[in-house]
Amino acid sequence: MSESPRKGGGIAIAALILMLGNVLSRVLGLVREQLAAGLFGTGDDIAAFTVADNIQTLLFDLLASGALQAALIPVLAQWAAPALGKRHELKRIGGTLVVGVLVVVGAAVLLGEIYAPHVVDALIRISGDDQARGPETVELTVRLVRIVLPAALLLCLATVLQAMLYAIEKVTAPALSTAVRNFAIVLVTALFGARWGVEAMAWGTVIGAAAIILIQIPPLIANGILPVPAFDWRHPALRQMGALYIPVFLGLILNSIAVVVDRGLAWGAGEDAIGAMRYATTLVQLTLGIVAAAISLAALPTLARHFQSNDAGSFRRTLGQALTMVTVLIFPATFALATLSDPISRLLFGYGATTEVGVDQISLALLGYLPGTLMAAYDQVFIFSFYSRQNTKLPVLIGVTAVFVYFAVAFTLVDSWGMMGLVLANSAQFVYHTIVIWWFGRRSFGWSPQMPLRSMVPRIAVASLGASAIAWLAWYNLDWLQPQVTLIPEIGWRLVLVVIPGMLFVAAYAVLVNWTSPQVVRQLGELVLPRLPQRVRAAIA
DSSP states (O other): OOOOHHHHHHHHHHHHHHHHHHHHHHHHHHHHHHHHHHHHTTSHHHHHHHHHHHHHHHHHIIIIIHHIIIIIHHHHHHHHOTTTTOTTHHHHHHHHHHHHHHHHHHHHHHHHHHTHHHHHHHHHHHTTOTTSSOHHHHHHHHHHHHHHTHHHHHHHHHHHHHHHHHHTTOOHHHHHHHHHHHHHHHHHHHHHHHHHTTHHHHHHHHHHHHHHHHHHHHHHHHTTOOOOOOOOTTOHHHHHHHHHHHHHHHHHHHHHHHHHHHHHHHHTSOTTHHHHHHHHHHHHHHHHIIIIIHHHHHHHHHHHHHHHTTOHHHHHHHHHHHHHHHHHHHHHHHHHHHHTHHHHHHHHHOSTTOOHHHHHHHHHHHHHHHHHHHHHHHHHHHHHHHHHTTOOHHHHHHHHHHHHHHHHHHHHHHHHHTHHHHHHHHHHHHHHHHHHHHHHHHHHTOOOOSSOHHHHHHHHHHHHHHHHHHHHHHHHHHHHHGGGOOSSOHHHHHHHHHHHHHHHHHHHHHHHHHHHOHHHHHHHHHHHGGGSOHHHHHHHO
């Protein structure tokens, strides 16, 4: 069986929808972080919220987020396949999952509410300095944990609904989910941040999680798969999901410990450490969300079906297309962020309560995260490719060893390098994980891009490096010119120092990548253009 052009184009369009949703989400996420930077800076308030938010996120990641790609989508996609004729089963499978989430996650949230002071105290002790921040900050952290924890339950419920829509390749509502959540946080923070302080962000997080559930319901009803309460724990789909997710769950436990250690060490790594790492991570997640997450999620159901039908050739071609798209996008994104890290940090976060020292720390953290960001984009694609083959054990085992790489680097560097030691440990973890899973993927199933990656990657890197040189020269000269021109206000100059070099980077990269890799550009065009409306194709032509 060979892959049809329609299916390849469908992946590209699904990736485009997810990418647009991620762009909207990440833009609103930037606005959220800009509000946070202006209102709360990089100090104790944002550190308290970040720790509280991380606790509920860890609970969500452990009990549901990892299951989305590892177990829910691959299994539900099989039951949704038209050839199987069992789509009606999705309502009962989804209902059983919803009941399970209410019981298991609800109990975990209740325990977290009761023992919040002990959880926060345990995290602080990891820093080795109980007095790194005052008791007021500790009390604030406990209050924020209790406010934000219910969001974990709501997000887990939303994940089940999103997985059902992904399984039938209805990606629009799931693609908008995070954008809706971020919009709620922005709105609540903007309206009540001055009055409630950082607690406004916590309440916005809970409201946003509830909003995600609400926007999934109309398409579920329209497609006839709205879950109905059920207790069918012996359903074969549930057993299959459990078998796939248990290894992931065990691996996530260790990964969660690593995150807790990271936040605990950051608590004592300097007043600005947690805030700077948070804002830099926002830019990293923007990049990965637009590039890797969208492409990986779009390809996952198709890869799973190719594997189920034993169509190895189509599997390799689909994976090759995903890797090609990632390569063309992730290299220029990370190179541009590295080149313009300082002006970008200054433009986005250098206001209000964020000091000059805070801006410098954000820029420094961003540079440290970027090697890991580049590798993490490939990492996500390879992880999902193994998930699509119902192999969750290998990514988990690699992830376990990668956590020990993080521990080794973090504990070696944190005392002497502070925040930067933790950032580099994070990058080392991703670099190691990507290299190992790449090697296993090549041996296990391989991939078939139009141009071999060993030829494509150097060419794309050269194009990105050339564009970076042009952008840096533009920024350097504009920065030198700034004191000479007094008519433009400071905010105007901040915008100029990012926009003009950024536009030159995009233009230079477009020219250079078309020169170094024209066949890759042509392949991507053949995938996307036929699926666009005629007016859009005519405008591009």
